Amino acid sequence: MRVVSDNPTVPAAQARYLDGILLALLGAALAFQLLVPPIVGLADNGDFSRVAGALGIFPPEDLGEASFFSWIVPQYRFDPSRIWLHGLCCYSSQTLFGIASLPVGLAVSPPSRFDLRATGIVNGLALLTAVGWLLYALRPLSRRLRILGGLLLLVVFSDVTYVSLLNSFYTEPAALVFLLAALGFALLLARTPNPPAWLAAAFFLVSALFATSRPQNALLGFFLAILGWRLARYDRRSRRGLVVCAALALCVVSFAYSRSTPRLLKRIYLFGAVFRQVLTNSPDPRRDLLQLGLPPDFARFVGISGFSPEAPVEDEGFQRIFEKVSYRKLAAFYVARPERLRKALERGAGHAFEMRPFGLGNYARETGKPPRALSRTFSAWSQAKARLAPGRLWFVMAYLFASLLAAIHLRWIGRTRALRTAAEIWIALVLLAAFQFAVASVMTGAESRRSFFLFNAAFDLTFVALILRLASLLPQRAPAVASPRAI
Secondary structure: OOOOOOOOOOOHHHHHHHHHHHHHHHHHHHHHHHOOOOOOOOOEOOOOHHHHHHHOEEOOHHHHHHHEOOOEOOEEEEOHHHOOOHHHOOOOOHHHHHHHHHHHHHHOOOOOEEEOHHHHHHHHHHHHHHHHHHHHHOOOOOHHHHHHHHHHHHHHHOOHHHHHHHOOOOOHHHHHHHHHHHHHHHHHHHHOOOOOHHHHHHHHHHHHHHHOOOHHHOOHHHHHHHHHHHHOOOOOHHHHHHHHHHHHHHHHHHHHHHHHOOHHHHHHHHHHHHHHHHOOOOOOHHHHHHHOOOOHHHHHHOOOOOOOOOOOOOOHHHHHHHOOOOHHHHHHHHHOOHHHHHHHHHHHHOOOOOOOOOOOOOOEHHHOOOOOOOOOOOOHHHHHHHHHOOOOHHHHHHHHHHHHHHHHHHHHHOOOHHHHHHHHHHHHHHHHHHHHHHHHHHHOHHHOHHHHHHHHHHHHHHHHHHHHHHHHHOOOOOOOOOOOOOO
């Protein structure tokens, strides 16, 4: 595979050596947090069952409520008779990592038990592989930029906010891994004239796995399909036709996944968006209910979460009426009321950079840590963002606008196709961050900080891109020339 370079390239042996050091450091940081007691994970808020339940993995019965929120559970029950084959293919691509972790967890556990660290091993190896591809894609950069970029990626993705999710059955690890992998393959496509077919296929495959990682990401598959179509340029017409077919297939997969989300889950999310977001912050909830086509007496549900037992999401009478509301109608409601939309985005900005999920512990009860205790090791990045990034809408918009301008400027002045297409990938990341921020703010707001996970991942990646761009504009020191006397 021939890669076009826009800057002096580090010799291949040195590049491999540098990549090896960075990956070894990242692997050591992951292993220390995920495998060395007291291990770090993220407690179950009830979402584990969507992945673990299909695999026959359940919390020990004797723990009861202690299995949720306050502590992680190092050893789960494994019941092969309760493996749900239908559930293995219908919720998230994270299930693939869960399947891969099964033999590992069963091998190191007592009979009928599953060791949680197996998920950390599999998710961690997947993350290392994705970061490795990203580092490989950055090899055409000058050595100082590659070192800077590699160190920034190391600091960001060794942070406990990202790492704690690896020791869990949440779906965020798949979203992060496949986003990084798609970014790495996209950069390789951008720098490779007439790329090999496997490279384009790999991009569309990981993009499909990213789009199917969480329902919130389904629409992004269409976005990535367009990006892949622009990046995979071939001279041969037959290859161009295959790229179009792959892009269309990605759109079909994304659409099918968006439609396959369980109806009850859709109701829960939509109920929360209406009664926890729109109406809780409404000056006149009854009038807003009428505008949405709902009876005013539904105002008694204002402030109730869709996951609360008090929410009538399974009541057939309620659902027959509530079916009048859809995401399209909710979007039209906000478009007609821009000030309400601005306030929703402002509330979301207030919590967008608080990366630690609220009320979920990182430790097992056996460690003696208090309930919902958080690890402060490897938290420099997340703490710096929480303290230094203003939780205000003006800052989010100003940052995204500045990053977008920098990417557009690079696209405008780029001397080669490789630089111009790399700038387009950067623009795509900015748009992804903006989309995720808007959706999370409107749908959940401060109720679920995990909804801002992908926004933070995209923010961090664009921040790395911005720092590298600024560093590339700094004058480089000319190499020393030996004097004739020294020779």
